[in-house]
Amino acid sequence: MNLKIEYGDGYININCEHPVDVRGMAGNPEAIALSGGIIDALENPINSPSLLEIGKQKIATNTDALAVIVVSDNTRPVPYRGEHGIMRYIIRTLLEAGFTQPQITIIIGAGSHRNMEANEIEVMLGLQESGLGEVKVTNHEYDNDDHLIYLGTTSRGSEVTVNRQYYEANLKIVTGLVESHFMAGASGGRKGICPGIVGIKTLKIFHGAKFLSSAKAADLVLEGNPLNDESLEVAQMAGCDFLVNTTLDADKRMTGVYTGDLVEAHQAAVQKIREYVVVPLEQHYDIVIIPAGFVGINHYQAGKAAIEAARAVKPGGQIIIIAKNTDTDPVGGKGYKQSLKLLAKHGKEEFLRMISDPQWEMIQEQWQVQMWSKVLTRIEQEDNLIYCALEIPDVEYEHLPGVPGWRLIDATDWQTLTDEQKIIRMTEAAIQRAIGSSNVSESSILLLKDGPYGIPEVAK
Known part of the structure; x- marks a missing residue:
């Protein structure tokens, strides 16, 4: 068989001598x-005045009103840029309402992810090419107290701190992509704010470990999901004044x-x-192959593909992930690496016990390692996971779960191959x-x- 597998922003073609079931999303929605x-x-x-009406009302009340637009970072394929993206139309509506470009700030709601660089921001938003270069853009920093304001506590005891500039703005717009999480x-809706622009506390x-251990913390489940609530x-x-x-x-x-109401517009998108x-x-299945997709810019994000593969694989089965890790750090953040070391040192059972202890001091991004632990529990042996990527240095694999695909290659001509030839050979070796x-x-x-965008459901 010839298998067409997503890789970065393109595809690779893999030869496989064995029959493979190729499955994807059940529906085929029309593009708008x-x-x-x-x-x-x-x-x-949906259940809201138009953005133009809201903007005019804010300016009528205060000609110096400030508008903020929360956006996702570049780990999400939100269509922001260009003629067919949402950003220029949001900003042009605000300008029509009476805001000036300097009165508008875009906040990159990256949660605990790293700050985006200026060139990455332009690639994602395209403000300069759209003539919107006076609009300010700032990275939200979850661990910078100067960026945060305290709002109180939730009914579950969380200490709520959010981006100060967002909270104090006159007009608050939240954007994002709704996909299964x-x-x-x-994703989308309320997640643009939490975790998008909240503080570490x-x-x-x-x-935390308690929420993530809930059976309701799963794809397409909102009702009773503690993270959603x-x-x-x-x-x-x-x-939030307006959702897009x-x-x-x-x-x-x-x-x-x-667009419109934070809850109702999001629910319509989820539906x-x-x-x-x-x-x-x-x-x-005995073996599940999955590309990490657009989101899989590093090992941390590729965990989302692993979770979906685990839904389709038999207990004790094998998972092969193909990823193009384009992030500046192909593994992930400091806390993620720290948590991976704990997993490698103590094993998944002890790691889960440790992070579930009420006295445990949470490590940033430990939640993704908790999700990897779920995958390892399903496949039973760590060697049943093969991770095919070119970008992660050898030294980093010491603490990563699974087997790196390049270790399966015995090729004297390796250095003469193109990257595409390398990932093809690596993936074919992983399948064999x-x-x-x-x-x-x-x-x-x-x-x-x-990849991680299709949600496998096995008939009972």
Whole structure:
């Protein structure tokens, strides 16, 4: 078989001598008409006045009013840039309402992720090319007390601190992408605020071990999901005047723009993705192959692909992840690396016991390692995970779960190959190794072609 597998912003073609089931999202939604669909959504929001009306009202009250727009960072394929992106239409609506460019600030709500560089920001937003270069852009820093303001505590005991500039703004706009989320049920909506622009203290319960161990902390589950409930409570404390959320299909085409009320617009978007993101399966598989997709810019983010593969693999089965780690650090942040070392040293059972202790001082990004622990529990042996990527240095693999794909390669001509040839050879070797080490004479193999964006559901 010839398998077409997503890799970075393109695809690689893999040869496999064994039969492979290729499955993707069940639905095929229509893309919306651009840019008319964006303009229509801003003018006709859900349970809210239009953005233009809200903007005019704010300026009428205070001609020096300040507007903030919260955006996701570049780990999310939100269509911000250009003629077919949402950003220029949001800003142009604010300008029409009476705001000037210097009265508008974009806050990159990256949660605990690193700050974005100026060139990365321009690639993502395209402000200069759109003639919007006077609009200010700032990175939210979750661990910088000067950026934060204290709002009180949630009903679950979280100490709520949020971005001060956002909270004190006259007009608050939150944007984002609604897709299935393996912990919070769905991204977008309230998540633009929590965890997007909250402080480290607020994350202690939201991303703590207790919430993540809940059976309700899962894809497409909102009702009863403790992360959803906590995030929404924090977001409502911080306030939001207008939500702009988008949905995409498997090819990153925009399938909807949902604007207006923080809760109702988000719920409408979630209902939309429920129609098509599920990948129906009749069985679990011995071997599951999955690309890390757009989000898999580093090992930390690639964990999302691992979680989806774990939903489709048999207990004790094998998972192969193919990732193009384009981030400046292909592994992840300091806290993530620290947590991985603890997992490698103590094993998953002891690691989970440690972080569940009430006296445990949470390490930033330990939650992703907790999710890796769930994957390792499913596949039973760490060697049943193969991670195919070119960018992670050898020294970093000491503490990473699984087997690095390049260690399966025995090629004297390795240095003469292109990167595409290397990842192809690595992936083919990983598949052969998985088949060879399987205890099943006729191994069933699955390719989840949509990566972490398709949600496998096995018929009971």
